Amino acid sequence: MADQLLENARDLFEGQIDFEGQRLAEFLATVLLSIVGVVSFLYGYFLQDIKLALLIGLGGTVLTFLLVVPPWPLFKAHPVKWLPAPEENKSSQGIVVDGMVIG
Amino acid sequence: MHSSVVRVQNVFGFFTTVCFAVAAFIALSDYYSPRTPSATLAVKDIQVVRGRPHYYSTKKEEYAHIRFSLSSDLSTLFTWNTKQVFVYVSASWPDASAPNKTAHVNEAVIWDTIITSPSADHLQNIGPAAMKKLLKSAKGNAIDPSRGKLELKNQKPKYQITAPSGNVANIENVVLKLHYNVQPWVGILTWTPQMDILRWKQVKGGVSKAFKLPAIKVKEEKKKAAK
Numbered sequence: 660m661a662d663q664l665l666e667n668a669r670d671l672f673e674g675q676i677d678f679e680g681q682r683l684a685e686f687l688a689t690v691l692l693s694i695v696g697v698v699s700f701l702y703g704y705f706l707q708d709i710k711l712a713l714l715i716g717l718g719g720t721v722l723t724f725l726l727v728v729p730p731w732p733l734f735k736a737h738p739v740k741w742l743p744a745p746e747e748n749k750s751s752q753g754i755v756v757d758g759m760v761i762g
Numbered sequence: 763m764h765s766s767v768v769r770v771q772n773v774f775g776f777f778t779t780v781c782f783a784v785a786a787f788i789a790l791s792d793y794y795s796p797r798t799p800s801a802t803l804a805v806k807d808i809q810v811v812r813g814r815p816h817y818y819s820t821k822k823e824e825y826a827h828i829r830f831s832l833s834s835d836l837s838t839l840f841t842w843n844t845k846q847v848f849v850y851v852s853a854s855w856p857d858a859s860a861p862n863k864t865a866h867v868n869e870a871v872i873w874d875t876i877i878t879s880p881s882a883d884h885l886q887n888i889g890p891a892a893m894k895k896l897l898k899s900a901k902g903n904a905i906d907p908s909r910g911k912l913e914l915k916n917q918k919p920k921y922q923i924t925a926p927s928g929n930v931a932n933i934e935n936v937v938l939k940l941h942y943n944v945q946p947w948v949g950i951l952t953w954t955p956q957m958d959i960l961r962w963k964q965v966k967g968g969v970s971k972a973f974k975l976p977a978i979k980v981k982e983e984k985k986k987a988a989k
Contacts, residue, residue: 674766681763688763688773696780700787707842708904709788709881709947716784720777728769 671730680734688727695719788843789949793960795841799910800966801834801940803851805973806916810931812978813922823928826975828853828872828919830938834968836877836910839944845882847910848943850874853923855936866937870923880906881947931978938970 676684695716703712745753754761763769806829813825830851839847854869856862878886880900886893900906924930941954942965955962 672766674769675764684763684769685772688769688776692773692776692780696784700784703788703842704791706904709842710904712784712788712842716781720773720780723777724770724773727773728766730766 674728674730676730676734677737677739679737680730684727684734688723691723691726692720695723785948789946792841792843792946792949792952793962795838796961796963797838797944797955798963798966799834799836799839799942799968801832801836801968803938803940803968803970804831805938805970806830808973808976810975810978811922815924821928823924824930824978825922825924826853826930827922828938829916830873830914830919830970831916832912832914832940834910834912834940836912836942837907838910839942840879840905840907840910842881842905843946843948844879844905845945845947846876846878846885848874848876848945849912850941852939852941853936854939855933864935866935868925869939870921870925872919872921872923872938873917874920875912877909879909880904930975933975935972936975937972940965940968 699712699715699719702715703709763772808829809827810824811827812822814820814822832851834849836847836849850871851873852869852871854866856864857867860867876886878896880897881904883893883896883900886896888896899909943954944952946952952962955964958964
């Protein structure tokens with residue numbers, strides 16, 4: 660029971676996502692932060708307000724963190740399909756040479 | 763990007779890159795906005811008196827006390843990236859013993875002030891009442907170019923000036939000059955340009971007519987005693 664809880668807590672903290680999710684997370688982080696930078700500069704320049712530029716920049720960064728860092732279900736939509744485990748064979752360690760099982 | 767910690771590191775790493783790029787663009791935007799300051803300076807009353815540099819000094823020096831009038835329009839210096847503008851007036855005069863007798867090699871500041879942009883008002887080191895008044899004067903605007911318009915009539919100098927020799931009486935060919943520093947939020951501190959740089963123009967005017975410092979003022983009582 661306690662082990663199970665600990666395991667769940669560790670998984671949540673580690674937040675592992677699948678390969679497609681990793682690609683998506685990388686893309687989102689780059690694109691969102693770039694857009695935030697451009698928007699904050701343009702708003703600040705045209706409204707002549709440097710505080711506004713700072714707030715937009717920091718706010719957008721916080722949003723990006725919230726969207727990219729937690730292991731959202733979106734990043735786990737393509738789990739890796741592993742091959743089925745081979746049948747158990749106690750006497751063999753599964754060392755195969757030239758198609759012959761030798762150990 | 764497989765685990766949360768790695769994602770935090772990657773996002774933060776790229777965030778710093780974006781910060782630097784935006785800051786660079788903000789600094790460069792300064793060069794795009796024109797700076798066309800103008801000013802007229804006039805000398806009013808001048809006195810030269812004898813005094814001590816500090817209370818325990820045994821040495822007496824001559825101090826020039828120069829009153830002046832300044833009318834300036836520095837409003838183009840105030841953009842979104844301006845934190846504050848430091849404005850100062852100096853008196854400069856040539857050195858009679860120097861090879862080039864007309865070059866104004868001596869220069870001393872007689873008055874200065876800090877003009878903050880509304881975005882930096884909260885940084886001013888002033889009392890609560892004055893602070894309230896200052897914040898109110900911006901009327902909620904992020905920039906307030908009207909703060910660059912100075913109208914000083916017969917202004918008392920902040921600093922009485924002297925020279926290393928201790929003698930300033932009867933110096934001729936003295937002029938007052940207006941200088942400024944623009945301190946930006948992001949980018950480099952800029953001084954009064956000595957030539958036109960792209961859209962930044964030199965101060966139009968900003969130099970008074972040449973004048974002569976008077977002889978030492980003698981106190982009335984001493985005059986009477988001499989009789």
